[in-house]
Amino acid sequence: MAETHDGAPHVLVIPFPAQGHMLPLLDLAHLLARRGVAVTVAVSSGNLPLLSPLLSKSPSIQPLSLPLSPLPPPGPRERQGHGPDLLRHPDPRPRLSPRPAPLLGPGPPEARLRRRLRHLRGLGPAPRRRARRPWLRLLPLRRPRHRRDPLPLPAHAQEARGRGEGEGEGEDYLVPFPSIPNSPSYPLPKLSRLFRSYKEGDPLSESVRRNFLWNLESHGFVANSFEALEAAYLERPLDDLARKRVWAVGPLAAAAAEVGGAGAADDRGGPSSVPAAEVSAWLDRFPEGSVVYVCFGSLAVLTPAQAAAAAAALERSGAAFVWAARGGTAVPEGFEERVGGRGLVLRGWAPQVAILAHAAVGWFVTHCGWNSLVEAAAAGVAMLTWPMTADQHVNARLLVEEAGVALPACDGGLAAVPDPHELARTLAEAVRGEKGRAVRDRAKELGRKAVEAVRGGGSSYIALEEFIQELHNLNTK
Structure with a gap:
C-alpha cells in the first residue's frame, strides 16, 4: 500500500490468475475505489479482458499488465489435486534475506512491484506461487477458519501417516482440531493435500510452510464471508492469527451489486458460451426452486467416469437442470437429446451469478469452492456438496452440518465416482422432498441475511468501512 498525491491510500491488488479466484478480488477493488481508495490491479495479459467491466464502472482503477506465466490447463493436474505443482520452481527467496522486502513504503505500489520483479528476474525463475505474497501486510480474501495448524500437520496426524493410516483401511483416522470453535475432526484424507504431503526438510514442503507462516504475519485479513455464515469463527480470533483483526466484508458479489457492481451478473467473468439472456429465458419456463445448477468451478474437470455418473443421475432424477460442463468434461454422447x-x-x-439469482434455481451441485458457495449463499440457493480437494471438505461440513443449507451428494474426494442411482435419489429428494424443502427454507433465510450484511448498517458494510479506515490509519503511520 502507498499514498497518492492527495493523501488517499493506494492499494495494489494481485489476484490468483484464474477467473473464479479473480472475481471476488475485483469486487473488492470496486468497493474500495467507490470509497476513494486508489487501486491498481496486477493481472496477466491474458486476464486483462476480465477487467473491462470493472474499469468501465470504476475509471479510477488502474490495470497493471504483467508477463506472468499462464496456469496449467485444467486436466490431470487439477484432477490429482496438484496445487503444489504450481510451486515446483526454484525458490529465489533464500538468497534474498530472512524475510523478503515488503511491498510497503513510499512510491506507487506498481513501481515497487516492477522493481521487485526485475530483482527476482536476476536471481532465477520466479516461483509460480499463489499471488498472496507473504510480504503483503493486508492479505485479501484469506479465510481464517480451520487454520489452527497450517503446516505441518498435528503430531498425532503425522504419526498416523507414518503408520500408513489415512490410506486404505485407515482412511477414517480422524484428525481433531480442539482449539477451533465446535472442535471439528476430519478424516486425514479429507485435509488439504498441502497439509498431508508435508515432509520436514523437503524444499517444496518447507517453501509452502514458509509461505503460510509469512501470510500469518500480515497486518490483518479480509474475508469474503459474513457473520450469519461464520459467526463462531469470526467472533473469536484464532490464536494462530495472533488475534489480529479479521474483516468479514462479504458476500463481495452482493456488496458490489449493491453499489453498481464491477460487472453485471450476465457478463461477470467474461462472455458465456450461451448468452445469459438465453439462459434466463430458458429458466423462465420452470417453477420456482425446481431447477438444479451443476458446476465444479473454473479449474476442476470431471473424469469420464464421474461425468457419466453425474449425467446418469441427472437423467434418472427427472429434475430440470443447467450443467456448466467446463474444460473438456466428457458429457456422454446422446445425453442432451x-x-x-x-x-x-x-x-x-457460465454466467453463474445470474443463474443462481434466477427464481427457478433452487439447488446447486458444487465442488464447495469458497467463492462458489458464497455466491450461492448470497442468492439463497441450497447446495448439494461434492467436495474434491483443498479446503472443499471443510467447506462442505460447514454447509451441511453447521449452516444446514446443503445435502451431501458425493464425499469421496478427487477420484470418487458416486453411485448414479443414489445420486438420482438425492437430487429427487432435494427438489421434491420434505427434507429438501426444509434445507431450501434455511438457504433462503441465509440469503436474506447475506444481503442484509452488505447493506448500510449491516455487519459486512460496517467491517468494510472499518477496513478502509484502517488503510487510512496505516497511511499516516
Missing part, C-alpha cells in the same frame, strides 16, 4: 427440454448443457464459462 435424451433429457430433452429439461436439461441445458453450457460449455465454457
Whole structure:
C-alpha cells in the first residue's frame, strides 16, 4: 500500500490468475475505489479482458499488465489435486534475506512491484506461487477458519501417516482440531493435500510452510464471508492469527451489486458460451426452486467416469437442470437429446451469478469452492456438496452440518465416482422432498441475511468501512 498525491491510500491488488479466484478480488477493488481508495490491479495479459467491466464502472482503477506465466490447463493436474505443482520452481527467496522486502513504503505500489520483479528476474525463475505474497501486510480474501495448524500437520496426524493410516483401511483416522470453535475432526484424507504431503526438510514442503507462516504475519485479513455464515469463527480470533483483526466484508458479489457492481451478473467473468439472456429465458419456463445448477468451478474437470455418473443421475432424477460442463468434461454422447427440454448443457464459462439469482434455481451441485458457495449463499440457493480437494471438505461440513443449507451428494474426494442411482435419489429428494424443502427454507433465510450484511448498517458494510479506515490509519503511520 502507498499514498497518492492527495493523501488517499493506494492499494495494489494481485489476484490468483484464474477467473473464479479473480472475481471476488475485483469486487473488492470496486468497493474500495467507490470509497476513494486508489487501486491498481496486477493481472496477466491474458486476464486483462476480465477487467473491462470493472474499469468501465470504476475509471479510477488502474490495470497493471504483467508477463506472468499462464496456469496449467485444467486436466490431470487439477484432477490429482496438484496445487503444489504450481510451486515446483526454484525458490529465489533464500538468497534474498530472512524475510523478503515488503511491498510497503513510499512510491506507487506498481513501481515497487516492477522493481521487485526485475530483482527476482536476476536471481532465477520466479516461483509460480499463489499471488498472496507473504510480504503483503493486508492479505485479501484469506479465510481464517480451520487454520489452527497450517503446516505441518498435528503430531498425532503425522504419526498416523507414518503408520500408513489415512490410506486404505485407515482412511477414517480422524484428525481433531480442539482449539477451533465446535472442535471439528476430519478424516486425514479429507485435509488439504498441502497439509498431508508435508515432509520436514523437503524444499517444496518447507517453501509452502514458509509461505503460510509469512501470510500469518500480515497486518490483518479480509474475508469474503459474513457473520450469519461464520459467526463462531469470526467472533473469536484464532490464536494462530495472533488475534489480529479479521474483516468479514462479504458476500463481495452482493456488496458490489449493491453499489453498481464491477460487472453485471450476465457478463461477470467474461462472455458465456450461451448468452445469459438465453439462459434466463430458458429458466423462465420452470417453477420456482425446481431447477438444479451443476458446476465444479473454473479449474476442476470431471473424469469420464464421474461425468457419466453425474449425467446418469441427472437423467434418472427427472429434475430440470443447467450443467456448466467446463474444460473438456466428457458429457456422454446422446445425453442432451435424451433429457430433452429439461436439461441445458453450457460449455465454457457460465454466467453463474445470474443463474443462481434466477427464481427457478433452487439447488446447486458444487465442488464447495469458497467463492462458489458464497455466491450461492448470497442468492439463497441450497447446495448439494461434492467436495474434491483443498479446503472443499471443510467447506462442505460447514454447509451441511453447521449452516444446514446443503445435502451431501458425493464425499469421496478427487477420484470418487458416486453411485448414479443414489445420486438420482438425492437430487429427487432435494427438489421434491420434505427434507429438501426444509434445507431450501434455511438457504433462503441465509440469503436474506447475506444481503442484509452488505447493506448500510449491516455487519459486512460496517467491517468494510472499518477496513478502509484502517488503510487510512496505516497511511499516516
